[in-house]
Amino acid sequence: MTKVCLVIGAGAGIGGNVGKKFALEGYHTVLCRRSDQEGLDRLVVDIKESGGEATGILLNAAKEDAIEQLVAKVEADIGQIEVVLYNVGSQIGNRSLEDTTLKIFELGWRMATFGLFRLAKALFPLMEERGGGTVLVTSATASVRGNAGQHSHAASMGGRRMLCQTLNAEYASKGIHIAHILIDGAVDAPDTLGKMIGPELFEKLRDAKGREKDGLLLPEKMAETYFHVAQQHRSAWTHELDLRAFSDLAWWNHAP
Amino acid sequence: MTKVCLVIGAGAGIGGNVGKKFALEGYHTVLCRRSDQEGLDRLVVDIKESGGEATGILLNAAKEDAIEQLVAKVEADIGQIEVVLYNVGSQIGNRSLEDTTLKIFELGWRMATFGLFRLAKALFPLMEERGGGTVLVTSATASVRGNAGQHSHAASMGGRRMLCQTLNAEYASKGIHIAHILIDGAVDAPDTLGKMIGPELFEKLRDAKGREKDGLLLPEKMAETYFHVAQQHRSAWTHELDLRAFSDLAWWNHAP
Amino acid sequence: MTKVCLVIGAGAGIGGNVGKKFALEGYHTVLCRRSDQEGLDRLVVDIKESGGEATGILLNAAKEDAIEQLVAKVEADIGQIEVVLYNVGSQIGNRSLEDTTLKIFELGWRMATFGLFRLAKALFPLMEERGGGTVLVTSATASVRGNAGQHSHAASMGGRRMLCQTLNAEYASKGIHIAHILIDGAVDAPDTLGKMIGPELFEKLRDAKGREKDGLLLPEKMAETYFHVAQQHRSAWTHELDLRAFSDLAWWNHAP
Amino acid sequence: MTKVCLVIGAGAGIGGNVGKKFALEGYHTVLCRRSDQEGLDRLVVDIKESGGEATGILLNAAKEDAIEQLVAKVEADIGQIEVVLYNVGSQIGNRSLEDTTLKIFELGWRMATFGLFRLAKALFPLMEERGGGTVLVTSATASVRGNAGQHSHAASMGGRRMLCQTLNAEYASKGIHIAHILIDGAVDAPDTLGKMIGPELFEKLRDAKGREKDGLLLPEKMAETYFHVAQQHRSAWTHELDLRAFSDLAWWNHAP
Numbered sequence A, B, C, D: 001m002t003k004v005c006l007v008i009g010a011g012a013g014i015g016g017n018v019g020k021k022f023a024l025e026g027y028h029t030v031l032c033r034r035s036d037q038e039g040l041d042r043l044v045v046d047i048k049e050s051g052g053e054a055t056g057i058l059l060n061a062a063k064e065d066a067i068e069q070l071v072a073k074v075e076a077d078i079g080q081i082e083v084v085l086y087n088v089g090s091q092i093g094n095r096s097l098e099d100t101t102l103k104i105f106e107l108g109w110r111m112a113t114f115g116l117f118r119l120a121k122a123l124f125p126l127m128e129e130r131g132g133g134t135v136l137v138t139s140a141t142a143s144v145r146g147n148a149g150q151h152s153h154a155a156s157m158g159g160r161r162m163l164c165q166t167l168n169a170e171y172a173s174k175g176i177h178i179a180h181i182l183i184d185g186a187v188d189a190p191d192t193l194g195k196m197i198g199p200e201l202f203e204k205l206r207d208a209k210g211r212e213k214d215g216l217l218l219p220e221k222m223a224e225t226y227f228h229v230a231q232q233h234r235s236a237w238t239h240e241l242d243l244r245a246f247s248d249l250a251w252w253n254h255a256p
Helices: A014-024 A037-049 A066-077 A102-130 A151-174 A193-197 A199-208 A219-231 B014-024 B037-049 B066-077 B102-130 B151-174 B193-197 B199-208 B219-231 C014-024 C037-049 C066-077 C102-130 C151-174 C193-197 C199-208 C219-231 D014-024 D037-049 D066-077 D102-130 D151-174 D193-197 D199-208 D219-231
Strands: A003-008 A028-033 A053-058 A080-086 A133-140 A176-183 A240-243 B003-008 B028-033 B053-058 B080-086 B133-140 B176-183 B240-243 C003-008 C028-033 C053-058 C080-086 C133-140 C176-183 C240-243 D003-008 D028-033 D053-058 D080-086 D133-140 D176-183 D240-243
Touching: A003 A014, A003 A066, A014 A028, A014 A037, A014 A053, A014 A080, A014 A219, A028 A037, A037 A053, A066 A080, A066 A102, A080 A102, A102 A133, A102 A151, A102 A176, A102 B102, A102 B151, A133 A151, A133 A219, A151 A176, A151 B102, A151 B151, A176 A219, A193 A199, A219 A240, A219 D219, B003 B014, B003 B066, B014 B028, B014 B037, B014 B053, B014 B080, B014 B219, B028 B037, B037 B053, B066 B080, B066 B102, B080 B102, B102 B133, B102 B151, B102 B176, B133 B151, B133 B219, B151 B176, B176 B219, B193 B199, B219 B240, B219 C219, C003 C014, C003 C066, C014 C028, C014 C037, C014 C053, C014 C080, C014 C219, C028 C037, C037 C053, C066 C080, C066 C102, C080 C102, C102 C133, C102 C151, C102 C176, C102 D102, C102 D151, C133 C151, C133 C219, C151 C176, C151 D102, C151 D151, C176 C219, C193 C199, C219 C240, D003 D014, D003 D066, D014 D028, D014 D037, D014 D053, D014 D080, D014 D219, D028 D037, D037 D053, D066 D080, D066 D102, D080 D102, D102 D133, D102 D151, D102 D176, D133 D151, D133 D219, D151 D176, D176 D219, D193 D199, D219 D240
Parallel strands: A003 A028, A003 A080, A028 A053, A080 A133, A133 A176, A176 A240, B003 B028, B003 B080, B028 B053, B080 B133, B133 B176, B176 B240, C003 C028, C003 C080, C028 C053, C080 C133, C133 C176, C176 C240, D003 D028, D003 D080, D028 D053, D080 D133, D133 D176, D176 D240
Antiparallel strands: A240 D240, B240 C240
């Protein structure tokens, strides 16, 4: 029986790398992202060439019924979703209150909070019936502290964290492991950070902090921890953990 | 010049009592609630008979443009909004994931999170131009921990808390004082708790914990703290505080 | 019957000002500090000249039996301790691990954590028998986050915060109100900050942030909130709150 | 070159199992505990029979110079300490304020807080010189919330958590990985929980929650996560995580 690892939000960073890790460990990975069929194909080909199984699906998670249909389709056509990575974020850089339109604010919530709720509504009854499953949620510093310019991001990720705790309180004892993985730093991810700040700045950042300095979070290394959490024995589950580069200060610290 | 205290979410509990306190201290209090014109009138009459000024307005905060028009109208017709109490909650009692529809989940967000964001968008430019103002936000335990059955409530209040921190980070230095007041317990409020659990159970609860036992939060006493926070000198502002009855355990404690 | 407000840690900043506020509201204030009889006398004289009652006592809170004897003596000679402000800190500026000796680390604990525990041991049986009392604890950012150079300060204040929660869980229902007041910023206090950074830097800081800019916490304004918390009705007690100047970012925020 | 995993606080629960895991992965494990030479020998023999290397040392961590001499001795006689597990707790069950003597309170601090500080003072200069190391700290719910009867435990573990954050802020960028592992539930550990509640109650608890129900944290499963954290790539370190059995509510949740 094919066991599926479903990745919602699969760029060349966390999503792609976690998906690949699970594929190499025997899961059929289903990678979903909003756009860029070519980029998606590259991720799928890479996994296949490494000996894993993968499928790519373009998906607008904010669209009505999109997540619900995805779950149904994957379960019908590919296999049981044993692990899902919810990796859709709402980071849009810093925008003042004035520059954050009602539409942007709502979209952040649709992607970061509502999407996870819809996923749980669609998937948890199936997981519960099968006795369990794992939901890995990529989270951000904004889930635990608001900051200037983070109206949409902080409100949606803060809501998401409370939703994760709610889901955990209701479903952990039914065998569904929900893990809230707080990424507290810049990820070496061309598809997200790279696009947000532009390729030039991104290369500069890589020179300054990344590469052999290991000061940017490396997605393929993060994937090790995502995978470990999904394998934890049910007598010892982690609900919340953080990840940051060794050379970064934690969000609660300031440079002296 | 008339200075206004605007209360969004004004029942016979926190909203009504905080509004009355400010009215007795010289503000013109504008009380808004979704329904029950009669109940609203009673609150207004009570304030007037106590020597204060008050206006009542029925308002559906979740409706498009409702909050924006309210702010414009109050500023045009009554006076400058110096203090606003955002007292709209999203508590609907415990509902399992299955019983929490997409619509309910979204409505919780519209009322608890989006409404505050819209209020800030409409009001903060005015307050900033005048050099300041105060926003008191009634919050709940659900803003800091998710719990079984609290999908809509926790996600929306958790998002709201992060929004408050964001607004504070962006606007405190411009003179706008945002206070997040976490109510950690049952309030002796017939219009909210009383309606949620029904009049009979509410009277039983009052007999068991409330009345001379002071084990239910008394809104007229809470109002003292709301008012104090709004009067704090700008060199010593409180952003977050909690309120609970002396005989209640804090949310993080369990009965031994 | 004389009701006493006991201040342990009374310099010309928070301790002295909170003590004065309570004296002006009818308490006999007992001010204790480790050294500087002259400075202590000045505080006492100032209160008396303002029409309040006050007594000054030099006290080494870290010394064996000192706190226990103080409580006994005040109760025997002056009156019932209804309110106590525990204002002893352990801030010594930033010191690297290497420069923090075992002795310094232990002293921080003796002053910030152990002293409060000893006070509770000595005082709570009396308060419990009388049906209640109030304990105001001045706390610091270090109680909720460690930071480079803060070994002694963070460990002792973090321990103190958990002790406050423990005392609250055990004694709130017995009528003892414990409030943990987190001061998140520099206080305009010549006896503590002024001594730590030296008079010259302190004056520069006052010019840069303080004075009419209100960017340093003003102790006489903070005292208003300390007093308010002590007066809260038992149906609506605050256990934790923060205080910072409007122009300061909260500890969890960074300059953009 | 022998690489050492030093375990301070090695009973038959977390300490022994984490030590064994590291031994099986190629470390020489040094197990330290206060008493019970026989029990200690059993752990060492078990590791050796499983093909690992181990040494047992009786150690009173609260004694002056004990930790400092241990570090020196292990480094001189066995090898470089690459990983250390600080597993000394201060749990003594619930004791009221009255029943918690000054001596007990101080001992809790000596074991849980001061011992870790002394370890860091002795070990970090060596680790820093070598470019890094790992410190795993077993923590408890009491590190994040005080509770009735937890005076000594909460104050010492709360202080310890802030110390961990301080050490992390100062040393992570120097290659020392400090992980604060919050154990939020009962561990299936005969040497600690078993001794605290007695063998009879412990067996009953095992029948009710443990064994095939997996409702007690299994130390050999927890050891997998301890080991994983120590192996994380420096671009993606975890500083804080929690562990609890799937069937347990998190500390912040209550039974409905």
